[in-house]
Amino acid sequence: MSRMIIDSENFDLDKTLESGQIFGWKKIGNRWIGEIKQNVVAIEQKRKELIVEVIWENQKNKLNQDDIRYYFSLDVDIEYIYSKINTDKTMENAIKEFDGLRIIRQEEWPCLVGFIVSTFSNIPRIEKNIEEIKRRHGTRIEINDKRIGINEFYLFPTIEQIRKSEVSTLRKCGLGFRDKYVHNTAKKIDYRKIREIRKMRYEDAKKELMKLDGVGEKVADCVLLFAFEKYEAFPIDVWIEKAMNNIYREEIRKYFDSLNEYKTKRKKRKDKDKFSYSEIAEFARHKWNGYAGYAQQFLYEYVRKNKINKK
Known part of the structure; x- marks a missing residue:
């Protein structure tokens, strides 16, 4: 198990992970348990530092401090962004109350599935659906660390794992009408296409995403903002x-x-x-x-x- 201590000034881990922009993270005690680049991590914030423990390491894609900084946008000049969005009393109050909130740079595929699943739903139900998708289709990881509070973790399934599955097994995840959307999307997209979309201008990337089943304007904007770094996207719920x-x-x-x-x-x-x-x-x-x-x-x-x- 590797351990990293990372400066996290002007960042609030709780506010960021509880903001509804990402699914699949779970808080146990003071630690958040989740997945970054198919590594299982436990993260705790103490004052202005992140204590990151890699409790299961992907040997083909090991994490380093730069990966953590990038994921949580710790390399972003948040004060500059505040200066751009602090345009009125409402935004001034919002920034003051939620100071430290940052937009996570999520992996595109889990983010896409998460927001397809989110359609006409709520956060507790979405979290339950995502957990079921991981349990039924993802890779099981055994966790041998009693301090963490879990003995297993399921990685988010790859595009290929969902593509090879049956709609009937996705239906057992409680997705309702969204099961076909997730399955059909896995058939229509791959990691090469994702890289192509990332290079597109916002307008073109949005049109491309909206060709996928279950992706309307709001879902497309969520995915573009939270996974493709298109900060001009403005999701409207x-x-x-x-x-x-x-x-x-x-x-x-x-x-x-x-x-x-x-x-x-x-x-x-x-x-x-x-x-x-x-x-x-x-x-x-x-x-x-x-x-x-x-x-x-x-x-x-x-x-x-x-x-x-x-x-």
């Missing part, structure tokens, strides 16, 4: 839609009134202040420039934890 309409409605209206091509379209609408997914996302990219995704994550946590939309 129920919480974000309500927040944008409640907090930024007037600002959105003024923005689109300034664009001639939208004036005629808005006049024909019954509800002139009802904005589409693409319009809200366009405004967000205008307001928060290249870091709309970071603004989304702070806004999502702030309105969800404080139930702002219910006031």
Whole structure:
């Protein structure tokens, strides 16, 4: 077992892993147990340091400190990002309350499956579904360390493992109508295609992802933000839609009134202040420039934890 101590100033492990951007991590005591590059790790934060223990090492893909820094975006200038998204009192409060939250650079395939599974679901159910997918299709790892609190861990299944499975076994994971989406996606994508998508511009990458079964605008934007480093992506769920309409409605209206091509379209609408997914996302990219995704994550946590939309 290897052990690493990594500086984690301006980073909050709990806030980051509890923010709904990633699935499959479990907290036992003070440690978070999860998977990075098919290595099983136990991570604990003490003040400004991460204590990382690799409790099962992938001999073909060993972890080092740079891998951990990259995964948790510790190499990102978070203060600079704060300066770009701190545009109003709401964002100021969100940044203050969730200071240390960062966007994880997830592996693309697990992230894609996770957000396909998330459609019309909730976080506890998603976590249960992901755990079942891992147990039924992933590789079992025996853990011989009583301190950690587990005796086994299942790695997230590869594309090939899901592709070779049957829809019926995915159905046993409790995915409902999503089982076919996951299975069909495994048939349509491979790691070469993932590398190609990573190189694309945001707009093109989004179109490519939306060709996959079960991938609509929101799922595509989540995957692009959390796995492909497209920080201009702005995923819009129920919480974000309500927040944008409640907090930024007037600002959105003024923005689109300034664009001639939208004036005629808005006049024909019954509800002139009802904005589409693409319009809200366009405004967000205008307001928060290249870091709309970071603004989304702070806004999502702030309105969800404080139930702002219910006031």
